[in-house]
Amino acid sequence: xxxxxxxxxxxxxxxxxxxxxxxxxxxxxxxxxxxxxxxxxxxxxxxxxxxxxxxxxxxxxxxxxxxxxxxxxxxxxxxxxxxxxxxxxxxxxxxxxxxxxxxxxxxxxxxxxxxxxxxxxxxxxxxxxxxxxxxxxxxxxxxxxxxxxxxxxxxxxxxxxxxxxxxxxxxxxxxxxxxxxxxxxxxxxxxxxxxxxxxxxxxxxxxxxxxxxxxxxxxxxxxxxxxxxxxxxxxxxxxxxxxxxxxxxxxxxxxxxxxxxxxxxxxxxxxxxxxxxxxxxxxxxxxxxxxxxxxxxxxxxxxxxxxxxxxxxxxxxxxxxxxxxxxxxxxxxxxxxxxxxxxxxxxxxxxxxxxxxxxxxxxxxxxxxxxxxxxxxxxxxxxxxxxxxxxxxxxxxxxxxxxxxxxxxxxxxxxxxxxxxxxxxxxxxxxxxxxxxxxxxxxxxxxxxxxxxxxxxxxxxxxxxxxxxxxxxxxxxxxxxxxxxxxxxxxxxxxxxxxxxxxxxxxxxxxxxxxxxxxxxxxxxxxxxxxxxxxxxxxxxxxxxxxxxxxxxxxxxxxxxxxxxxxxxxxxxxxxxxxxxxxxxxxxxxxxxxxxxxxxxxxxxxxxxxxxxxxxxxxxxxxxxxxxxxxxxxxxxxxxxxxxxxxxxxxxxxxxxxxxxxxxxxxxxxxxxxxxxxxxxxxxxxxxxxxxxxxxxxxxxxxxxxxxxxxxxxxxxxxxxxxxxxxxxxxxxxxxxxxxxxxxxxxx
Amino acid sequence: xxxxxxxxxxxxxxxxxxxxxxxxxxxxxxxxxxxxxxxxxxxxxxxxxxxxxxxxxxxxxxxx
Numbered sequence: 186x187x188x189x190x191x192x193x194x195x196x197x198x199x200x201x202x203x204x205x206x207x208x209x210x211x212x213x214x215x216x217x218x219x220x221x222x223x224x225x226x227x228x229x230x231x232x233x234x235x236x237x238x239x240x241x242x243x244x245x246x247x248x249x250x251x252x253x254x255x256x257x258x259x260x261x262x263x264x265x266x267x268x269x270x271x272x273x274x275x276x277x278x279x280x281x282x283x284x285x286x287x288x289x290x291x292x293x294x295x296x297x298x299x300x301x302x303x304x305x306x307x308x309x310x311x312x313x314x315x316x317x318x319x320x321x322x323x324x325x326x327x328x329x330x331x332x333x334x335x336x337x338x339x340x341x342x343x344x345x346x347x348x349x350x351x352x353x354x355x356x357x358x359x360x361x362x363x364x365x366x367x368x369x370x371x372x373x374x375x376x377x378x379x380x381x382x383x384x385x386x387x388x389x390x391x392x393x394x395x396x397x398x399x400x401x402x403x404x405x406x407x408x409x410x411x412x413x414x415x416x417x418x419x420x421x422x423x424x425x426x427x428x429x430x431x432x433x434x435x436x437x438x439x440x441x442x443x444x445x446x447x448x449x450x451x452x453x454x455x456x457x458x459x460x461x462x463x464x465x466x467x468x469x470x471x472x473x474x475x476x477x478x479x480x481x482x483x484x485x486x487x488x489x490x491x492x493x494x495x496x497x498x499x500x501x502x503x504x505x506x507x508x509x510x511x512x513x514x515x516x517x518x519x520x521x522x523x524x525x526x527x528x529x530x531x532x533x534x535x536x537x538x539x540x541x542x543x544x545x546x547x548x549x550x551x552x553x554x555x556x557x558x559x560x561x562x563x564x565x566x567x568x569x570x571x572x573x574x575x576x577x578x579x580x581x582x583x584x585x586x587x588x589x590x591x592x593x594x595x596x597x598x599x600x601x602x603x604x605x606x607x608x609x610x611x612x613x614x615x616x617x618x619x620x621x622x623x624x625x626x627x628x629x630x631x632x633x634x635x636x637x638x639x640x641x642x643x644x645x646x647x648x649x650x651x652x653x654x655x656x657x658x659x660x661x662x663x664x665x666x667x668x669x670x671x672x673x674x675x676x677x678x679x680x681x682x683x684x685x686x687x688x689x690x691x692x693x694x695x696x697x698x699x700x701x702x703x704x705x706x707x708x709x710x711x712x713x714x715x716x717x718x719x720x721x722x723x724x725x726x727x728x729x730x731x732x733x734x735x736x737x738x739x740x741x742x743x744x745x746x747x748x749x750x751x752x753x754x755x756x757x758x759x760x761x762x763x764x765x766x767x768x769x770x771x772x773x774x775x776x777x778x779x780x781x782x783x784x785x786x787x788x789x790x791x792x793x794x795x796x797x798x799x800x801x802x803x804x805x806x807x808x809x810x811x812x813x814x815x816x817x818x819x820x821x822x823x824x825x826x827x828x829x830x831x832x833x834x835x836x837x838x839x840x841x842x843x844x845x846x847x848x849x850x851x852x853x854x855x856x857x858x859x860x861x862x863x864x865x866x867x868x869x870x871x872x873x874x875x876x877x878x879x880x881x882x883x884x885x886x887x888x889x890x891x892x893x894x895x896x897x898x899x900x901x902x903x904x905x906x907x908x909x910x911x912x913x914x915x916x917x918x919x920x921x922x923x924x925x926x927x928x929x930x931x932x933x
Numbered sequence: 934x935x936x937x938x939x940x941x942x943x944x945x946x947x948x949x950x951x952x953x954x955x956x957x958x959x960x961x962x963x964x965x966x967x968x969x970x971x972x973x974x975x976x977x978x979x980x981x982x983x984x985x986x987x988x989x990x991x992x993x994x995x996x997x
Contacts, residue, residue, distance in 0.1 A: 256965065310949070
């Protein structure tokens with residue numbers, strides 16, 4: 186069957202499939218006979234996908250069971266341990282799906298979600314039943330029935346609050362312990378006081394009890410909280426499901442020459458590793474044997490491959506393009522280049538931890554005011570009437586009616602909607618506070634390689650005549666070198682047979698086609714006597730020693746990069762490029778895309794320093810980057826985004842991850858965040874208006890349980906309805922800004 | 934009043950049953966893949982039991 190619709194994620198095309206050893210390492214044994222492997226299939230999204238994937242996998246010999254989870258986009262396959270590893274990746278690719286190995290990580294287990302769902306269910310059950318009883322009381326039950334109903338309500342409410350309310354009590358307690366206050370403090374105070382007063386009144390057979398209010402309040406707040414949690418869980422699973430970039434293991438060669446595939450974490454200093462062409466360097470080390478070109482894009486941001494031989498130092502994460510290398514590990518996994526990045530990230534994060542979420546800031550203003558008002562009401566009524574019970578009832582009704590039900594829902598509901606809108610556009614939001622920080626952004630800083638560009642070379646100009654082009658493509662098809670891949674993509678269906686193919690790292694490739702010897706590579710090597718001034722960014726093709734033509738290369742910009750930069754510029758963001766690549770490459774891309782400011786040859790520490798400098802100028806910076814070298818900068822920025830094909834460490838450091846190749850995700854995310862920020866402010870405003878309106882009623886002592894229930898439901902519905910207004914489309918750029926004139930100038 | 938002594942416990946019991954059913958389905962893993970559940974209804978064949986924490990219970994379909 187055919188693939189039904191366009192895949193949802195198009196990150197990373199030509200990728201190497203994990204070896205059998207790697208698959209075994211990532212699988213777990215279910216029983217004596219069965220192994221289970223989890224594969225993430227990011228592009229699965231409909232019923233036809235379920236059938237195509239499950240049928241394809243079940244048809245493999247040795248596969249006992251296969252089940253696709255469409256929510257996590259992961260398929261679990263059980264297969265016979267004794268047989269060979271079934272060819273999962275080839276099968277799924279044939280069925281039209283990109284797949285990646287998924288390793289179960291303890292940190293992803295999410296007991297909190299189950300706890301929240303159970304708490305919500307219990308609160309919902311109790312709220313419905315108590316409301317049923319309360320309606321009978323409000324419609325005029327006689328005194329005996331009323332008392333009985335209040336008692337039953339108390340019996341339901343007490344265990345419910347004890348069970349479901351823990352969520353708020355625990356959070357409020359930990360805030361108070363650290364001498365802070367958050368949203369949960371006024372909520373907890375309100376819940377506990379209302380419950381206590383209602384119990385007291387029930388036992389004394391008074392006419393009013395607020396059990397319905399307190400339980401439905403808990404229920405509504407828990408619903409908001411559960412939705413919030415679900416959104417973050419969805420984003421996290423989407424990110425975790427992305428393909429792994431850093432190697433999980435490596436082939437070690439012991440002193441007697443035996444080779445063994447080992448987990449990276451178990452490899453000690455001084456061991457000898459073998460890295461085949463197309464694999465990434467697993468650990469920092471020194472080359473002892475072999476010569477080849479290394480793609481260091483992920484590590485340094487340089488697009489041009491580095492030529493390395495015996496004695497050269499290599500860092501974890503570099504991609505071995507064409508040599509068979511033997512490496513002596515010099516650092517263990519815990520202390521390699523990567524962990525140095527992690528250390529820098531931790532240092533950089535300290536600058537951001539000062540951020541307080543808007544709901545907590547609102548609560549810190551709100552709770553002292555409300556608690557003081559309640560206290561004044563109590564004191565005032567006490568002084569006026571001397572009836573402590575009356576005074577306390579009024580003080581508590583002030584707390585109930587102003588209880589931040591609307592406030593507690595106002596922010597999470599908007600963030601849930603915003604996260605949904607972002608997800609529809611292929612952007613995963615890790616936590617709500619990132620959305621608030623994104624809305625404040627005024628400066629966007631981009632990394633170049635892998636972010637503004639895809640890191641793939643493309644042929645910018647060619648002087649090769651048509652009759653030789655097909656031969657060049659056929660020859661280039663045999664190499665993994667980025668320049669060769671660019672040439673091969675010019676004629677992807679070239680079917681010419683290549684004989685005597687050979688690759689000379691650092692120089693080029695050669696092969697015999699239809700009897701003629703073709704060479705493709707450095708001009709001085711391909712064709713003796715030719716001297717070129719830009720040896721590095723140019724390849725020459727020679728046929729039997731005669732120059733046939735040259736190719737020049739450029740970095741491929743990410744789709745929509747120009748439009749995205751333009752859109753940001755029109756919306757008056759300050760833009761800048763920070764790249765680890767050389768000045769010439771950076772300047773070319775930056776000018777092409779319309780940047781006015783860029784810095785090149787930046788080390789990871791330089792990037793962090795530049796971001797600190799911008800922070801010092803009072804700027805709120807969004808950093809967009811992908812490489813290992815960007816990870817500290819991603820942590821240091823006010824808020825950060827990474828593409829889905831970024832290194833794991835970059836994806837983990839970023840607050841948002843976008844899965845589509847298009848850079849349009851950046852302006853889209855900024856637009857949605859700003860709209861969400863406006864809605865949050867509206868919702869907070871609505872909550873304040875509501876409180877100001879009902880507060881006099883409460884202070885005057887006119888609030889009955891019925892009025893409290895109506896007022897609370899109305900305010901909650903109002904803020905939820907307001908949150909639902911959040912749209913996800915990209916707005917048309919408004920041509921009225923400061924830069925509109927400049928635009929018109931540029932256009933004319 | 935006397936009918937209330939019957940009706941109220943019955944109402945509570947029904948509510949509690951629903952709550953228990955929900956908690957059971959939660960533990961059984963029926964909420965693990967809501968998107969998949971929505972799509973699987975469109976497939977004619979195959980098993981529609983959830984994959985619980987222990988792994989999939991789905992197995993090779995019988996040859997037709």
